[in-house]
Amino acid sequence: MLLRLIGIGLLPLLLPGCMSATPPFGFPDASVIDFDGRQAIAPDCATLVQPSHLTDAGFARPGMPFGCATYTNLAVMLARPADLIDPLPYAGADATTAAGAVRRYDEGRVKQPNATSTTSPLTH
Numbered sequence: 001m002l003l004r005l006i007g008i009g010l011l012p013l014l015l016p017g018c019m020s021a022t023p024p025f026g027f028p029d030a031s032v033i034d035f036d037g038r039q040a041i042a043p044d045c046a047t048l049v050q051p052s053h054l055t056d057a058g059f060a061r062p063g064m065p066f067g068c069a070t071y072t073n074l075a076v077m078l079a080r081p082a083d084l085i086d087p088l089p090y091a092g093a094d095a096t097t098a099a100g101a102v103r104r105y106d107e108g109r110v111k112q113p114n115a116t117s118t119t120s121p122l123t124h
Contacts, residue, residue: 040081
């Protein structure tokens, strides 16, 4: 058991030796998403490619466009793309509304959501 604990403790120290180089830094952030005045524009994945410093049987591995899928999906999902350029200020929470909801909950007068739904019931 003691040898297993020692081995687990040494593992993080030994793994960096398996890397041929330290991982590249400078990964992209949300600033790679552009805005053309109407919609968000996903980043060009070719500009995000980080070259690989690893080899496999003497052949270099291909580079990876880290963050490309994440920021492409984010660009598509933005409800208000203008927030990239001019975000709305946070107005803060409405204490009166929150207190009213807590009071109704405590008194057993919870407001039920509207019965409308975009899904249909399942039938088997």
